[in-house]
Amino acid sequence: MTKTAIIAGTGVLPGILADRLDETNTPYVIAELEGFAMENPKGRPVERFIVERLALLFDRFDDLGVEQVIFAGAVSRPAIDPERIDPKTATLLPVLLPAFQQGDDALLRAVIALFEDAGFSVVGVDSVAPELVPGEGVLTTAQPSQDDKADADRAAKVVAGIGALDVGQGAVVAQGLCLAIETLPGTAAMLRWVAEVAKTCRANPNGAKGVFFKAPKPGQERRIDLPAIGPDTVVQADAADLAGIVIEAGGVMLLDPEATIAEANSRGLFIWARTP
Template sequence: MAGRTALIAGRGALPAHLARALAAGNEPFVIAQVEGFEMENPDGLPVETFALERLALLFDHLHDRGVERVVMAGAVTRPRLDPERIDPKTAQLLPRILPLLAQGDDAALRAVLALFEEDGFTVAGADAIAPDLLPDPGVPTRARPGSADKADAARAAGIVAALGAADVGQGAVVAQGLCLAVETLPGTDAMLDWVVATAGACRPDPGGARGVFLKAPKPDQDRRIDLPTIGPATIEAAARAGLAGVAVEAGGVLVLDPDATIARADALGLFLWIRPPCGSS
């Protein structure tokens, strides 16, 4: 029998979704949750919590549990480390980790990923467990993007590419060619809340295009970690912001519970566009 999979869990619904997929395939797994970043756990799954200050001890524990594959799932922002909690073995890793914590999220995640690999684990992406989370290109909703929406999405894609190159964010809202908001450390919900609060003053033509929220991975991102994610709640937030729809890069954005996400978009009159990456045919 193949070794266990460990889900290194952060906030959000993704870890539970992946756990269900593993259970459905009768694949053994454990969930190791980052302390302070509790996952959504509606199924009451058994979860072990670990502190980042004791990362090396986690490696030992996972080896003892027969773990061979690691999948990172869920949102984790850079925490403040408590020096008094750091064990001697983890302290040996700090000279490599600490300088990267002062950089962008991608740099920090790459460093953590490398540590797992050097300790003998295989690191896989969420789509290796649940390939249905990466839908094919197209528009699965009844509403469809118009020419103005497509132009706004293209403008947003350029903005996200520029932000991603600076390791800043993975989303932007554009309406009538104007950037209303970009995603930064507070995340998607905070960005869309800003649009709710300011949208009336930002759209020059009240009867014009309502705007598009676009989400895409960063350029050259290691797609095994930190892929952007949307779901039904994203659609609801976009509707509150008065947007016409949501566009995501095909192959680069996880869509949690695709059927429910599409149904919610249909109910609210928004489109969901699984948009081919820029430069593809």
């Protein structure tokens, strides 16, 4: 069987993928970037690494027989400490350092290229846990109305626009008006702002509540940094008094599908995986 390395960041996703690999008896190793500890309630062993010694991680993977890698979890851009760079990793810096000055997608593409050049295949989350990336359809008991669908269409255009600028992956639209867009602080901050401020901006207080829409950026490298929602997202959307959540079918993960859908059903919100 192909031995897999999970490149882990913060959050539950690395553990979820490890569970799936355990279920299929697929050998794997978890490599955790220093400063970005994954949620690890089962106490799985991890190999810790730093960006400044990335080449040494490649050597370690070779020793362990790793053939493919999968990136999982949240990581912000680490600061590079020149004093920690080893001579072998220094040869990678002409590729890596310029990418740090560009947008997220450019950086991710550079990272993937480095792993592939080192001889490892890079696969997406859906190759290990396809059930986390739903296809077309409404996943909940509640259904989107025609007004909700119109708001989703508008939000999709907004997200495509900000995504092309490498700004964010989400937006809130109500009654055709964009109430908020996702920027660096992330989804939770955006929905919290909508709950506190923007919900008073609806043109008709008795009209459509609005939707939260999330999708990958246009041309995004989907093997890393696939957008995700979970039960907390549903709670936050409810607090923002939205009618539901719309995600791009095949392009957004449900970190805990069963719990996420149950949370939405208990609150009367819909979750719609919409074809682009």
